[in-house]
Amino acid sequence: MYDLLLTGATVIDPSQSLSAIRDVAVTGDRIVEVAENIQGDTRRRIDLSGRILTPGFIDIHAHLYAGSTSWGIRADALCLATGVTTVVDAGSAGWANFWGFEENIAATSRTQILAFVHISGIGLTYGPLGELEDIRYACPERTAAIISAWPETCVGVKIRMGRFQLGDNGIAPLKLAVEAATATKTPIMAHLGPGIDLPEVLETLRPGDIITHCYHDKGDDIFGDGERILPAVWEARERGVLFDVGHGGGSFAFHIARKALAQDFTADVISTDLHCASLEDPVYSLPETASKLLNLGVPLDDVIRQCTTAPAESIQRGDEFGTLRTGTIADLAAFEVEQDGAFEFHDIRDERLVGSQNLRPVLTVRAGSVFDPDDLADERETDRLRSMRMKALGKGDIDTFLRG
Ligand SMILES: [Zn+2]
Numbered sequence: 001m002y003d004l005l006l007t008g009a010t011v012i013d014p015s016q017s018l019s020a021i022r023d024v025a026v027t028g029d030r031i032v033e034v035a036e037n038i039q040g041d042t043r044r045r046i047d048l049s050g051r052i053l054t055p056g057f058i059d060i061h062a063h064l065y066a067g068s069t070s071w072g073i074r075a076d077a078l079c080l081a082t083g084v085t086t087v088v089d090a091g092s093a094g095w096a097n098f099w100g101f102e103e104n105i106a107a108t109s110r111t112q113i114l115a116f117v118h119i120s121g122i123g124l125t126y127g128p129l130g131e132l133e134d135i136r137y138a139c140p141e142r143t144a145a146i147i148s149a150w151p152e153t154c155v156g157v158k159i160r161m162g163r164f165q166l167g168d169n170g171i172a173p174l175k176l177a178v179e180a181a182t183a184t185k186t187p188i189m190a191h192l193g194p195g196i197d198l199p200e201v202l203e204t205l206r207p208g209d210i211i212t213h214c215y216h217d218k219g220d221d222i223f224g225d226g227e228r229i230l231p232a233v234w235e236a237r238e239r240g241v242l243f244d245v246g247h248g249g250g251s252f253a254f255h256i257a258r259k260a261l262a263q264d265f266t267a268d269v270i271s272t273d274l275h276c277a278s279l280e281d282p283v284y285s286l287p288e289t290a291s292k293l294l295n296l297g298v299p300l301d302d303v304i305r306q307c308t309t310a311p312a313e314s315i316q317r318g319d320e321f322g323t324l325r326t327g328t329i330a331d332l333a334a335f336e337v338e339q340d341g342a343f344e345f346h347d348i349r350d351e352r353l354v355g356s357q358n359l360r361p362v363l364t365v366r367a368g369s370v371f372d373p374d375d376l377a378d379e380r381e382t383d384r385l386r387s388m389r390m391k392a393l394g395k396g397d398i399d400t401f402l403r404g
Contacts, residue, residue, distance in 0.1 A: 007047055073274060086322075092123050295343070
């Protein structure tokens with residue numbers, strides 16, 4: 001007897017190079033079978049004919065420390081309404097405030113919440129001031145100790161590389177992040193912003209480290225403000241450094257993405273950088289961000305890989321999720337791929353993109369539990385209003401900060 005049988009969808013599982021009509025059977029919190037026309041008794045059957053069914057989406061860059069940081073939002077209902085089963089907080093907490101994040105945010109959420117721990121001990125508590133302007137906030141030993149103490153939640157080390165965050169400290173804080181990440185055998189996620197020496201940053205990163213905000217246009221971008229992608233970017237990719245979208249309120253410009261795609265440079269991973277000042281507008285959700293890439297010309301199967309298998313592997317969890325292999329956790333997402341509308345999307349420069357395709361979330365399965373977007377609408381609205389209140393409080397300061 002299965003607990004749940006999802007039938008008739010086009011199953012796209014990049015981890016198994018699968019893109020075909022299949023049924024998926026779930027018992028408890030595990031995927032137990034993926035095959036054509038699964039027979040057998042089931043407690044619940046859901047017909048997904050005409051839909052796509054994928055591993056649950058994984059967003060490796062968001063800010064979820066609501067109530068303790070100027071950026072944080074509550075995103076549990078948003079994630080479960082939009083196919084996202086795992087979301088990684090990108091450095092909202094440093095060693096000094098991680099415990100509160102673990103107990104109050106990660107442990108109380110239905111979505112799986114993981115974290116990059118900020119190399120600055122205060123994390124991203126206070127948006128208007130750079131967290132590493134004073135390098136005494138950076139502490140590799142304590143950062144590594146936190147990651148080792150909560151290995152289920154902590155996936156790596158966060159740092160923001162931009163003049164606004166670092167003051168005059170240059171490359172030195174990144175070297176401290178490398179110490180913490182090397183000690184814990186985890187990747188670094190490095191934010192790219194203006195006022196840094198990008199080739200020097202890339203050379204300092206190790207294979208498996210992640211650059212986020214790869215399509216930003218605030219200066220010192222992947223084009224070095226010129227027309228061709230910098231050789232240092234190609235060299236870093238060649239060595240295994242990964243590139244992540246990290247949309248956010250200031251970091252995804254369509255003109256940069258178009259230019260990059262035209263030169264055959266595609267982000268490895270798609271993520272939102274959701275926080276109170278990016279949620280509305282322009283980010284909204286991970287499938288909305290993915291739809292932008294789809295309409296910029298990235299093929300559907302690639303977009304799905306960049307939201308599932310690729311982010312799971314980037315945080316060294318590809319064996320656990322981001323896959324529909326039998327025996328793994330039953331985290332799944334179903335979407336209708338709307339094909340012939342006129343869908344309007346915005347980037348951080350308020351450029352309009354009107355595209356014909358849209359990924360509309362229809363169902364999320366998290367650890368075997370089924371979530372319908374309609375049932376989460378009230379909770380989402382409450383969370384949204386609170387986020388807008390924090391955004392209003394930060395007005396002015398946050399606008400300045402997004403430029404950095
Ligand atoms: Zn961020």
